[in-house]
Each structure stands twice: as C-alpha cells, then as structure tokens.
Amino acid sequence: xxxxxSVLERLARLYFSLRRGxxxxxxxxxxxxxxxxxxxxxxxxxxxxxxxxxxxxRPRMGxxxxxxxxxxxxxxGLNKPNKSVVIGAxxxxxxxxxxxxxxxxxxxxxxxxxxxxxxxxxxxxxxxVYSMDMLENEIRSNNIKLAVLTCPSSVAQEATNxxxxxxxxxxxxxxxxxxxxxxxxxxxxEHISVGLAGLTYxxxx
Amino acid sequence: xxxxxSVLERLARLYFSLRRGxxxxxxxxxxxxxxxxxxxxxxxxxxxxxxxxxxxxRPRMGxxxxxxxxxxxxxxGLNKPNKSVVIGAxxxxxxxxxxxxxxxxxxxxxxxxxxxxxxxxxxxxxxxVYSMDMLENEIRSNNIKLAVLTCPSSVAQEATNxxxxxxxxxxxxxxxxxxxxxxxxxxxxEHISVGLAGLTYxxxx
DNA sequence: TAGATTGTTAATCGATTAACAATC
DNA sequence: TAGATTGTTAATCGATTAACAATC
Numbered sequence: 001x002x003x004x005x006s007v008l009e010r011l012a013r014l015y016f017s018l019r020r021g022x023x024x025x026x027x028x029x030x031x032x033x034x035x036x037x038x039x040x041x042x043x044x045x046x047x048x049x050x051x052x053x054x055x056x057x058r059p060r061m062g063x064x065x066x067x068x069x070x071x072x073x074x075x076x077g078l079n080k081p082n083k084s085v086v087i088g089a090x091x092x093x094x095x096x097x098x099x100x101x102x103x104x105x106x107x108x109x110x111x112x113x114x115x116x117x118x119x120x121x122x123x124x125x126x127x128x129v130y131s132m133d134m135l136e137n138e139i140r141s142n143n144i145k146l147a148v149l150t151c152p153s154s155v156a157q158e159a160t161n162x163x164x165x166x167x168x169x170x171x172x173x174x175x176x177x178x179x180x181x182x183x184x185x186x187x188x189x190e191h192i193s194v195g196l197a198g199l200t201y202x203x204x205x
Numbered sequence: 206x207x208x209x210x211s212v213l214e215r216l217a218r219l220y221f222s223l224r225r226g227x228x229x230x231x232x233x234x235x236x237x238x239x240x241x242x243x244x245x246x247x248x249x250x251x252x253x254x255x256x257x258x259x260x261x262x263r264p265r266m267g268x269x270x271x272x273x274x275x276x277x278x279x280x281x282g283l284n285k286p287n288k289s290v291v292i293g294a295x296x297x298x299x300x301x302x303x304x305x306x307x308x309x310x311x312x313x314x315x316x317x318x319x320x321x322x323x324x325x326x327x328x329x330x331x332x333x334v335y336s337m338d339m340l341e342n343e344i345r346s347n348n349i350k351l352a353v354l355t356c357p358s359s360v361a362q363e364a365t366n367x368x369x370x371x372x373x374x375x376x377x378x379x380x381x382x383x384x385x386x387x388x389x390x391x392x393x394x395e396h397i398s399v400g401l402a403g404l405t406y407x408x409x410x
Numbered sequence: 411t412a413g414a415t416t417g418t419t420a421a422t423c424g425a426t427t428a429a430c431a432a433t434c
Numbered sequence: 435t436a437g438a439t440t441g442t443t444a445a446t447c448g449a450t451t452a453a454c455a456a457t458c
Contacts, residue, residue: 005403006425012402020381031439038383042427047441059433059440076402077409091303095296101381101398107405145408170404176225176306178243186407188400193306195393197217197281198210199375200312202391203350204282211449236415247451252417264416264457 003052003075010049013039015072016105018065031062078106083144087159088151089114089122089129092174096148098125110142132159136166145169153177208257208280215254218244220277221310223270236267283311288349292364293356294319294327294334297379301353303330315347319356337364341371350374358382 003011014035017023023038024030032050036043050063053075057063073079086093089112096102097109112129114120120131130138138144147168151159156175163171164185171187173179181187208216219240222228228243229235237255241248255268258280262268278284291298294317301307302314317334319325325336335343343349352373356364361380368376369390376392378384386392 003406008403008406009399012399013396015402016381016396016398022383033439043439044427044442045425047439048426051441057440060438061434062439075406077405077407078402080409082405082408091296091300095300098296102401105398105401107401146404170408172401172404176221178227186404188404190397190400191218191221192395193221193310194214194217195395196307196310196312196377197220197283198213199351199377199391199393200282200287201208201213201280202282203287203375204285238415248415249418249451250449252415253450256417262416265414266458267415 007049007052008076010039010041010045011053011072012076014046014049015069015076015078018069018072019105024065027065029058029062030065030068032057034062073106080106082107082146083110083142084108084146084148085110085135085139085144086112086127086148086150087132087135087163088112088149089116089119089124090150093148093150094124096150097127107146109148110144111138113138135162139163139166139168143167146172148172148174149179150174212254212257213281215244215246215250216258216277217281219251219254220274220281220283223274223277224310229270232270234263234267235270235273237262239267278311285311287312287351288315288347289313289351289353290315290340290344290349291317291332291353291355292337292340292368293317293354294321294324294329295355298353298355299329301355302332312351314353315349316343318343340367344368344371344373348372351377353377353379354384355379 017038023035032043032046035046053071055063055068055071084107086097086109093112097112109127112124112127113132113135114129115132119129122129145168147163149156149159149171153175156177156179160171160179160181164181169185171181171185173187173189176191179187222243228240237248237251240251258276260268260273260276289312291302291314298317302317307314314332317329317332318337318340319334320337324334327334350373352368354361354364354376358380361382361384365376365384365386369386374390376386376390378392378394381396384392
C-alpha cells in the first residue's frame with residue numbers, strides 16, 4: 001500500500017518532533033489532542049494518519065510515545081542506515097554534510113563530489129571530498145541508492161544521468177533545475193526560493 | 206484581499222520558472238496549456254491563479270510572458286528590493302548569503318550575525334559577519350523587516366525575541382525549533398529533513 | 411469564417427472536520 | 435461506575451477538473 005505524500009509529510013513532522021522532544025520530552029503516553037494542538041491540526045487527522053500505518057492507541061491513554069517513534073521511523077525508513085552521496089561541495093553541500101540531524105536520523109554521507117581541484121582532497125564535516133571521476137566507483141562499491149544534488153543547475157542533468165546509470169534510486173534535488181529520471185527513480189525538489197516568496201508577499205502587502 | 210498560501214506557492218513557482226527561462230525562453234506569448242504541462246497540472250488551475258491577481262490572457266494567444274513575470278513579481282513583492290539579515294554564519298547561513306538567486310529576485314542581505322569570534326569580521330559572499338551585539342543597530346538603521354534564522358535551535362527563540370523587538374516582520378526559520386512570535390509577524394518554517402523522509406520511505410518500501 | 415484559447419460556471423473529487431459508539 | 439480517549443462513519447468543506455460559451 002502506497003502512502004500518500006501528504007500523510008508521509010505529516011508523519012515525518014510528527015516523528016522529528018517526538019524525537020526532538022518538542023511535544024513531550026519524557027512522557028510515556030501522548031494523546032492525539034496534545035499532538036494536534038502542537039501542530040495546530042484536528043485530532044482526528046492524527047489518529048487517521050497513525051491508523052494508516054497500523055499504530056493503535058488505547059482509549060483513556062492515547063498513544064505510546066516510543067511505539068509511535070519506532071513505527072513511524074520504520075515506515076519512513078529511518079530506523080536503518082541510509083548511505084548517501086552529495087554532489088557539489090559548495091556551501092550548501094557542506095551545510096548538508098555537517099548537519100548532525102542526518103546521522104541522527106539514519107542518513108550517513110559516504111562522500112562529497114566536486115570538480116574543483118581546491119576542494120578535492122579536503123574534508124567537510126568528517127566527509128571526504130572526491131573528484132567527480134570517483135563517483136561511479138564510490139556508489140557501486142558502497143551500494144548507495146540515495147544522492148543529494150547541490151551542484152550548479154548547468155550540470156544537474158548530466159550528474160543525474162550518471163547517478164541513475166550507476167544505480168541511484170532517490171535524488172534530493174536542491175538545484176532549481178527540473179531533472180529527468182526514469183520511472184523507477186524518485187526525485188524530491190527542494191526549491192527554497194519558493195518559501196521566500198511567501199514572506200516577501202506579506203511584507204509588501 | 207489575502208491570497209491563499211497554495212496559490213502563492215504556485216505563483217512563485219511560475220515566476221521563477223519564467224524568469225529562469227525553463228518554460229519558454231524567448232517567446233512573447235505563452236498558453237496556460239503549455240505552462241500546465243511543464244508543472245504537470247491542469248490548465249484551468251493556471252488561468253484561475255492568474256485571474257486571482259488580475260492578469261488577463263487573450264483568446265488564441267495565451268498570456269504575455271513579460272506581463273506575467275511583472276505582475277506576479279509585483280504581487281510577490283519581488284520587484285523592489287527586500288533588505289534582510291541572516292542570523293548565524295555557519296555553512297547554511299553562508300550558503301544563503303552566497304546564493305546568487307536572492308539578489309536576482311530582489312532580496313539583498315545586509316549582514317550576517319554570529320557570536321563566534323573567529324567568524325566576526327570575516328566576509329561571506331560579499332556580506333560582512335558582525336557580532337550579535339550589532340544586531341539591533343543594523344536592523345534599525347537600515348529599516349530591515351526580513352530575517353533569516355540559521356542559528357542553532359537552542360538560541361532560536363532568544364534571537365527571535367530580539368528580532369521582533371527591533372521591528373522584524375517576517376522570519377524565515379531554518380532551525381527545527383518552533384518559534385513564538387506576535388500576531389503581526391509572519392514565520393515560514395523550512396524543515397528540510399521532512400523532505401528527506403519522503404525519499405527514504407520510497408527507498409525502503 | 412473556422413479554430414484556438416481564455417474565463418467562468420458547474421460537477422466531481424478528495425481532504426478535513428464533526429459526531430458518536432466502543433473501549434478501557 | 436463515570437469519564438476520557440480512541441477508532442470510524444457520516445457530513446462538510448474546499449480544491450481540482452470538466453464543460454462550454456465568449457472572444458479574438
């Protein structure tokens with residue numbers, strides 16, 4: 001059963017908030033009403049989302065916090081390690097490599113790749129920066145399925161083609177370019193400028 | 206008339222795609238059908254969104270590309286400069302300061318702020334890094350209304366309080382922490398880990 | 411004129427919320 | 435037992451799509 005994107009996103013928010021302790025730090029049980037209040041949502045929605053993945057609550061008690069974390073984490077694929085590579089060792093690639101959250105949530109970065117000789121051989125956030133020539137080797141020998149694209153738009157499609165050819169199945173695309181992939185590869189576009197527009201709209205209204 | 210978030214987001218996507226030349230590079234006219242195909246949407250939606258902000262098309266011709274850019278840019282507040290400050294001069298703050306897109310779309314970064322003595326006094330992407338002590342002065346004297354929060358979660362609320370007190374009206378929050386603001390201040394949360402979960406879900410399915 | 415495309419109303423579809431019996 | 439909370443069905447609401455007259 002394929003879980004819908006909107007449900008996945010809400011489950012992810014719930015997962016990260018519970019792990020971070022934003023909602024209840026030490027409690028054993030948590031009710032859908034408390035969760036809903038934190039996210040400014042309807043409590044029925046919380047129960048329905050958890051029902052989708054088969055998490056059961058208990059009348060008068062609510063849901064077991066640790067069970068929710070474990071089950072949601074399992075469904076989201078965050079309970080076991082996900083190895084990844086980062087294409088582009090600029091500031092954004094560096095920020096992603098250094099972000100402690102990824103390791104915490106099961107995503108480890110195997111290496112960064114760049115064409116800039118000044119960057120090749122350096123280390124960013126405990127990850128080595130390799131030449132793009134090493135890309136295929138690294139991905140194959142570590143059986144990596146996830147790639148983060150932080151390279152310039154001009155080379156995004158070319159990099160994508162190489163990634164797909166060598167077995168990458170999921171691409172997190174931070175370049176503003178639309179990239180083409182075969183049907184069995186999933187792309188998530190992260191166009192942060194779009195969020196900016198919502199703010200400037202309100203400022204200039 | 207308040208434009209809904211979903212409409213704003215679609216208009217922003219359209220605006221950036223047209224400016225980048227993703228849809229039609231040099232054409233004078235563009236039809237809602239062509240736009241819709243690019244975004245994998247229904248063409249009625251495109252016409253409705255443009256109708257919301259009063260952009261008129263012409264039967265048999267479509268919409269004037271430049272007019273769409275100008276009108277949408279105007280509504281989104283991207284036609285005139287928006288000065289901003291960035292709180293936190295880590296890699297993410299640096300990536301944002303260096304990103305050429307912001308200047309191109311009317312957002313200029315006045316300064317970065319950090320408490321790390323090693324960073325204070327340096328320059329990132331043509332922006333100076335100042336001590337947090339200078340925050341209020343800089344915002345007041347430049348009449349800045351927009352702030353980007355890339356500091357650690359632990360100080361996000363404290364920084365927010367100072368920003369709000371000195372007149373900031375829009376906050377782009379990259380920290381995973383929920384921040385509290387008065388009603389007249391708008392916050393946009395950019396929790397990129399949420400996007401990651403969608404990819405790991407599909408990989409582990 | 412014939413044909414393509416807009417603008418808009420009506421119909422459909424899906425998502426959110428309300429209601430409430432079941433349960434501990 | 436009484437009361438709180440779940441689980442789920444039904445009702446509402448809003449968003450998307452279809453249809454089509456108007457127009458150039």
